[in-house]
Amino acid sequence: MSQVRVRFAPSPTGFFHIGSARTALFNWLYARHTGGTFVLRIEDTDKERNSEEFLNVIYDSLRWLGMEWDEGPGKGGDFGPYRQSERDAIYKEYLEKLKAAGRTYEKDGAVYFKLLGERSEVFDEHRKKTVTKVANTPAIIDDQIRGRVERIEDEDFVIVRSDGSPVFHFVNVVDDIAMKITHVIRGEDHLSNTSKHVELFKAFGVPVPKFAHIPLILKQNGPGKMSKRDQGALIEEYQRRGYLPEALVNFLSLLGWNPGDDREKMPIAEIIRLFDLPGVNQSNARFDDKKLAHMNMTYLLELPEEKFLELARVYFEKQNVFTAGWPAETYFREVIALAHPKIKGIEELPAYTKYFFTEDFVIDDKVRAKVLSKGEPKARLAELIELLRTADLSSDLAIEDAIKKLAESKSLGFGDYQAVARLAVSGTNVGPSITGMFRVLGREKVLARLERFGATL
RNA sequence: GCCCCCAUCGUCUAUCGGUUAGGACAGGAGAUUCUCAUUCUUCAAAGCGGGGUUCGAUUCCCCGUGGGGGCACCA
Numbered sequence A: 001m002s003q004v005r006v007r008f009a010p011s012p013t014g015f016f017h018i019g020s021a022r023t024a025l026f027n028w029l030y031a032r033h034t035g036g037t038f039v040l041r042i043e044d045t046d047k048e049r050n051s052e053e054f055l056n057v058i059y060d061s062l063r064w065l066g067m068e069w070d071e072g073p074g075k076g077g078d079f080g081p082y083r084q085s086e087r088d089a090i091y092k093e094y095l096e097k098l099k100a101a102g103r104t105y106e107k108d109g110a111v112y113f114k115l116l117g118e119r120s121e122v123f124d125e126h127r128k129k130t131v132t133k134v135a136n137t138p139a140i141i142d143d144q145i146r147g148r149v150e151r152i153e154d155e156d157f158v159i160v161r162s163d164g165s166p167v168f169h170f171v172n173v174v175d176d177i178a179m180k181i182t183h184v185i186r187g188e189d190h191l192s193n194t195s196k197h198v199e200l201f202k203a204f205g206v207p208v209p210k211f212a213h214i215p216l217i218l219k220q221n222g223p224g225k226m227s228k229r230d231q232g233a234l235i236e237e238y239q240r241r242g243y244l245p246e247a248l249v250n251f252l253s254l255l256g257w258n259p260g261d262d263r264e265k266m267p268i269a270e271i272i273r274l275f276d277l278p279g280v281n282q283s284n285a286r287f288d289d290k291k292l293a294h295m296n297m298t299y300l301l302e303l304p305e306e307k308f309l310e311l312a313r314v315y316f317e318k319q320n321v322f323t324a325g326w327p328a329e330t331y332f333r334e335v336i337a338l339a340h341p342k343i344k345g346i347e348e349l350p351a352y353t354k355y356f357f358t359e360d361f362v363i364d365d366k367v368r369a370k371v372l373s374k375g376e377p378k379a380r381l382a383e384l385i386e387l388l389r390t391a392d393l394s395s396d397l398a399i400e401d402a403i404k405k406l407a408e409s410k411s412l413g414f415g416d417y418q419a420v421a422r423l424a425v426s427g428t429n430v431g432p433s434i435t436g437m438f439r440v441l442g443r444e445k446v447l448a449r450l451e452r453f454g455a456t457l
Numbered sequence B: 001g002c003c004c005c006c007a008u009c010g011u012c013u014a015u016c017g018g019u020u021a022g023g024a025c026a027g028g029a030g031a032u033u034c035u036c037a038u039u040c041u042u043c044a045a046a047g048c049g050g051g052g053u054u055c056g057a058u059u060c061c062c063c064g065u066g067g068g069g070g071c072a073c074c075a
Helices: A018-034 A052-064 A088-100 A168-178 A188-203 A235-240 A245-253 A268-274 A289-301 A305-318 A329-339 A346-357 A365-372 A377-390 A396-409 A414-426 A434-441 A443-454
Strands: A005-008 A037-040 A104-107 A110-113 A118-124 A129-135 A139-143 A147-151 A157-160 A183-187 A210-214
Touching: A005 A018, A005 A183, A018 A037, A018 A183, A018 A210, A018 A235, A018 A245, A018 A268, A052 A235, A088 A104, A088 A157, A088 A168, A110 A188, A139 A188, A139 A210, A147 A188, A157 A168, A168 A188, A183 A188, A188 A210, A235 A245, A245 A268, A245 A289, A305 A329, A305 A346, A329 A346, A329 A434, A365 A414, A377 A396, A377 A414, A377 A443, A396 A414, A396 A434, A414 A434, A414 A443, A434 A443
Parallel strands: A005 A037, A183 A210
Antiparallel strands: A104 A110, A110 A157, A118 A129, A139 A147
């Protein structure tokens, strides 16, 4: 195990979204790549905005995506507790160090961190008030992605609120020191905060960790970064919709990083092997749900049949598709197998397979008009009914053979029978092979539907 | 307003000074398949502008412009 220690430090004040997931992912990847330790720390110092429910969302989402933490809540470790709300004693201890060093003062009941340098009163246009500026020297941020960044922190800032609770900047740095974090990998939105953090590290007399500020994910439409309110922003939504976590992780890894060549679809072990901080891009990336959907489809297509069946089963259960009871296992299995190579996402499954499970499906009017406008569908239907009364329906090949022979005898093509049969049996013009549909549905249902539809012509 | 970061097809990106600027998603056209989807072929599509440095800049530097982020007793 290497000395690298990284942490993901979410605040349970909202849902777990794409941006957080990618920050977690890059931390996790770096830990796995270096053989280091991935720490999960919960930043719940803002009592007003926290909830247990949000905490579980974080745990569930991380686990679903396959990012198990090495230290943290439920896992233990030598530097716990891992929830900031339980670390008051540690913050008090560190606050005393700062006080002893003469780097704090109180004002309006709050504790301020005192910067070093000459002070002057300046009117701040933005905040419309007079503030005290400090002629500080620039903080040097050694960023693994952006290189050397300098920024001057020129105002004292609050580290403990008047109600006694410590502020983010303070606890964040204290915990990174106490938990021996070596690399701080976080979103670029924190880059401007980093000068505060560097000042604190220096005030504590400890070495400043390496930083890596990763680019942000911009919302798909409109300006700005993606937030939890944006369409497609929540991890739990992908979970609910039956997306494959491997696909989501693969997609996320490619937002701001690449393996250095043309490869996109890669197993996680390969991503871990190739991932490194200097390879991360510096510019923000716009979220693209189409590309995610495509990535998901490629993963879905190569999923082993048993695995796909289980995902389908779970999805049908969650969506409560079968209100009147589950279909027979072998039947369900055959339907799902038929749909597997044809769909782009698990969420399409119920609609795609509906007519397999009920007689109560609608005939699409547009498709009906289109199919009935060509050839002699009524005659074809009658011939098909006649054929299927006795034909061998035990295999797709046998069915295809029978229909082809029939078509040949009338100097017609397979398509002349396919379209009208499909419409009668499924109500639409999209679906699995007609032979597969016949085989799985069985003679009785197929004939009944063909006859029922024929009666409307 | 001040500070910080960034800049290649619509989008994600490759290129570590010399390339017909490549790939992927999305889009167009075609082929294959019983429909649809897949798959395959193919087309269209990019170096923000201006200055430098250099024999030569997408690549290095500067200035604009544009985009993003930050400037709380939120995290």
